[in-house]
Amino acid sequence: MSGLKNFALAGVGRIGTFIADELLNAKVAGTVDSVVVLTRDSTTDEAKRLSARGADVKAVPAYDDVAAVTAALKGADCVISTISGAATMLQPALATAAKEAGARLFVPSEWAGVSAGKTSGIHAPKAALLGHLDKIGLPYTLFWTGLAADFVWIPLLDLGLSTGKVIFGDDGNAPVSFTSRTDIGRYVVHALTAFPLEELAGKTFRIEGSRHSFNEIVRLYEAKHPGTKVEVQYTPLSELKSRIEANPYDVKSTLQHDWALGEWAVGNDDNGKWPEWKPAPVTDFF
Ligand SMILES: NC(=O)c1ccc[n+]([C@@H]2O[C@H](COP(=O)([O-])OP(=O)(O)OC[C@H]3O[C@@H](n4cnc5c(N)ncnc54)[C@H](OP(=O)(O)O)[C@@H]3O)[C@@H](O)[C@H]2O)c1
Known part of the structure; x- marks a missing residue:
């Protein structure tokens, strides 16, 4: 405790x-x-x-x-x-x-x-x-959780799967972690109450519900919704870098750049610290 x-x-x-x-x-x-x-x-x-x-x-x-x-x-x-x-x-x-x-x-x-x-x-x-x-x-204590699995499928981030059109950075093959906000809340409060303080202080927790590239996400979405076809466009990393240089506060380009570099594949190193935590897969949310 x-x-x-x-x-x-x-x-x-x-x-x-x-x-x-x-x-x-x-x-x-x-x-x-x-x-x-x-x-x-x-x-x-x-x-x-x-x-x-x-x-x-x-x-x-x-x-x-x-x-x-x-x-x-x-x-x-x-x-x-x-x-x-x-x-x-x-x-x-x-x-x-x-x-x-x-x-x-x-x-x-x-x-x-x-x-x-x-x-x-x-x-x-x-x-x-x-x-x-x-x-x-x-x-x-830091908690790295990847993308919010239940929230990110929105056109604002070029991730509007249900609109039939998405845009990914680079080639769309970098892995990305996904965890729902309900699962984040459950893990975080469990960790902060149940784990010894010495195991919390100075620690970065890496948790995820599932991990896929965005190209895999499109395949999973189309498999879950038979008959749908999602058009995918890709923005080269060089283009994303130029946009960020021109505006360091360009949130969407920064995210697309960092996703493409694999910086949101946080891993599941700490999932097992609470074996009863069974996070929902990303496919539950689209
Ligand atoms: N992994 C993901 O997919 C993902 C998605 C979204 C966010 N995030 C991260 O999660 C964190 C929270 O983001 P969020 O999207 O939940 O934020 P949000 O909904 O935009 O804002 C959270 C709260 O911050 C407070 N706030 C905002 N601007 C403020 C200001 N100028 N002064 C004082 N308080 C202010 C407000 O609280 P009150 O209204 O209660 O005052 C607001 O409701 C961030 O670190 C973000 O990077 C991650």
């Missing part, structure tokens, strides 16, 4: 909602004592829903108001960040507040592919946070 009983989660969006719900399930089961949710607006339907389930929802107008955030986090053993990828530059202030509030573990907003070593572009603030955590002496 980790001994972590009081949790706080910052930012309830596409990923955070699922982890918050799993923390609240653990509260009902008695493995978690309290769940604080930090959000910018505590009057939203989602905030009210989590509050009705037993979360202590606290409004934090700005994460750089360290004194206010510290006060909101008092009593939390572990602070989990699920802040938007576009707002990860706010995490050093959140981490400082967590440390000052007495938290023993910080879980940064990762929930994706490999961010380590990125010095520019959209993932650089994720990598830079680790230096700040080391500096302030707050232990942390």
Whole structure:
């Protein structure tokens, strides 16, 4: 057992909602004592829903108001960040507040592919946070989960399988990990409560529900939906690199580039640490 009983989660969006719900399930089961949710607006339907389930929802107008955030986090053993990828530059202030509030573990907003070593572009603030955590002496645990299996099949990412047209970087053959958000929530809350703290601090967990190249995904989709044909286009890596050079905050091109390099094949090294975790395969979600 980790001994972590009081949790706080910052930012309830596409990923955070699922982890918050799993923390609240653990509260009902008695493995978690309290769940604080930090959000910018505590009057939203989602905030009210989590509050009705037993979360202590606290409004934090700005994460750089360290004194206010510290006060909101008092009593939390572990602070989990699920802040938007576009707002990860706010995490050093959140981490400082967590440390000052007495938290023993910080879980940064990762929930994706490999961010380590990125010095520019959209993932650089994720990598830079680790230096700040080391500096302030707050232990942390990372969870790399690959793509959200239940969420990513959208035209916005050129992955709209059901529209009949997708675009992949390079040749579409690089492996990619897929894990559903429900399975991420289940694994993360289990790990943070059931594993010894020494096995959490300083550790990067690599978990996945399944792993396929995007070309394989198209074949699996067409096999699951007989009669459908998905048109596939490919963008050369050189073209993706040029787009990123022109705009380092081009999210879609950065993702397509990193997927094509295999950086989202995080592996399943840590699946077996919880043998009862049986993540759903990606084919359940399209
Ligand atoms: N693996 C994948 O396929 C995948 C998919 C999506 C995201 N991700 C990763 O998961 C993490 C969370 O992403 P997400 O898509 O869940 O994020 P999101 O839904 O866009 O945002 C999450 C929450 O962050 C808070 N937030 C956003 N902008 C903020 C700001 N300027 N100031 C303060 N708080 C702000 C908001 O919380 P409140 O509204 O509660 O204040 C928001 O609901 C990121 O690290 C992202 O890279 C991975």
